Amino acid sequence: MPTLAPLFKALSDPSRLGIFERLTRGEMAVMELTAQFELSQPAVSQHLAVLRQAGLVTVRRDGRMVYYGVRPDAFRPLVDWLSHYQAFWPRRVDRLKALLERMEP
Amino acid sequence: MSRERDADKIELSWDLPHPPEKVWRALTEPALVAQWLLPTDMELKPGRPFRFRGEPNPLWDGVVRSEVLELEPGRRLAYTWVAGGPVGLDSRVTWTLTPIRGGTRLSLEHAGFKAGNGPAFQGARAGWNRNVGERMAAALAAMD
Numbered sequence: 001m002p003t004l005a006p007l008f009k010a011l012s013d014p015s016r017l018g019i020f021e022r023l024t025r026g027e028m029a030v031m032e033l034t035a036q037f038e039l040s041q042p043a044v045s046q047h048l049a050v051l052r053q054a055g056l057v058t059v060r061r062d063g064r065m066v067y068y069g070v071r072p073d074a075f076r077p078l079v080d081w082l083s084h085y086q087a088f089w090p091r092r093v094d095r096l097k098a099l100l101e102r103m104e105p
Numbered sequence: 106m107s108r109e110r111d112a113d114k115i116e117l118s119w120d121l122p123h124p125p126e127k128v129w130r131a132l133t134e135p136a137l138v139a140q141w142l143l144p145t146d147m148e149l150k151p152g153r154p155f156r157f158r159g160e161p162n163p164l165w166d167g168v169v170r171s172e173v174l175e176l177e178p179g180r181r182l183a184y185t186w187v188a189g190g191p192v193g194l195d196s197r198v199t200w201t202l203t204p205i206r207g208g209t210r211l212s213l214e215h216a217g218f219k220a221g222n223g224p225a226f227q228g229a230r231a232g233w234n235r236n237v238g239e240r241m242a243a244a245l246a247a248m249d
Contacts, residue, residue, distance in 0.1 A: 037120055081194045082218045085115055089213055093119055095141035100123045 010054035015039060016047045020070065021054060027060065028071040114216035122208040129179050131148070132200055135244070147184070149173055165189070186215065 011017045019033055030048065034041045048068055051057040060067045121128055131137045135147045143157035151173045161167030166189040174197060175183035196217030196246040203210040 069122045081188075081196075082115065085215055085218075089115065089117055089215065092142050093211070093213075094119075096131055097119075097121065099137065100121060100127060103127060103131065103137070105124075105127065 006054050007056065010050050010056055013047070013050075015043070016051060019044065019047050020051055022070055023070045025059060027067040029065055029067055033068070112216060113218055115218075116212070116214050118212040120205060120208060120210050120211055125179055125202045125204050125209045128202055128209045128211055129182075132202075145171075147171075149176055151176055155184075162217065171198075185194060186217075 011020060015037060018037060022028065022033065022036065028036075030041060030044055033039075033048075034044045037044065039047075048057060051068075052059065056071060058069050058071045060069065131141065131172065133147070133149055138145050138147060143159050145155060145157045147157075154170065154172050157169040158170050159165070159167050159169070170172045170187040170189065171184040173182070174183050175181055179202065181199070181201050183197060186194070186196045186198045188194040188196075194217070196215060199214040199216070201212040201214075203212070216244055
C-alpha cells in the first residue's frame with residue numbers, strides 16, 4: 001500500500017509516534033503533551049504540525065486553549081479495500097486448490 | 106482465472122478439476138474453510154450469524170462478521186462480510202458453483218466497496234485501538 005507512505009513518514013519519528021499514540025486515548029493541549037514527553041514546547045508544536053499535515057491529527061480551540069486529537073478517519077482514504085481483496089482472494093483460492101488436491105474425492 | 110474490475114465489486118472465477126460437491130464442502134465445512142480462508146464458526150443457516158477470525162491489526166479488529174444471505178446447496182452461497190475496526194468494510198461475498206466438463210467453475214463476487222460503506226468511524230475515537238501507531242507498520246506489512 002504505497003499510499004500509506006506519508007503516514008508512516010509522519011509516524012517514523014519515535015516522539016511523534018508517542019504523541020500520536022497518546023492522542024488516540026484522548027485530546028490533549030500542547031502544554032500537557034510537553035509535560036508528558038519531556039520535550040520543549042516548540043518541539044512538541046513542530047511534531048504536531050507534521051502530524052496535522054499528514055492528516056493524522058486535528059485541532060480544536062476552546063477559548064485560549066488549543067486541544068489536539070486524532071482524526072478518526074485518518075486512514076480511510078488511504079486504505080483501498082478493493083485492491084486489498086483483489087490480491088487476497090486469488091491467494092486464498094490458491095490455498096483452496098491445494099486443499100482440494102488433499103481432500104478425499 | 107479471469108478478472109473484471111469495477112469500482113464497487115470484485116468478480117473472479119476459477120475452473121477447478123473437482124466436482125461441485127467437493128468444492129461445496131471446502132466452502133462450507135468449518136474445518137475445511139479454516140484451511141484455506143480463515144478460522145470460522147460457520148453454521149449455514151439463513152439469518153444465523155457467524156464469524157471468521159484472523160490476526161487483528163490496527164486497521165482490522167481481527168473479526169469478519171457474517172450472516173448467510175443465500176444458500177442453495179451445491180450451487181450458491183452468499184454471506185455478509187463485515188470487517189470491523191478503524192477502517193471497516195460492510196460487504197457481501199457470493200460464491201457460485203457451475204458444473205463444467207471435468208469439474209467446477211467457481212465464481213466469486215465480492216461487492217460493497219463503495220466509499221462510506223464501512224461501519225467504522227462512528228464516534229471520535231471509538232475505533233482506535235490503543236497502541237495503534239506502534240503496531241501499525243508491522244501489521245500493514247503483514248496484511249494479505
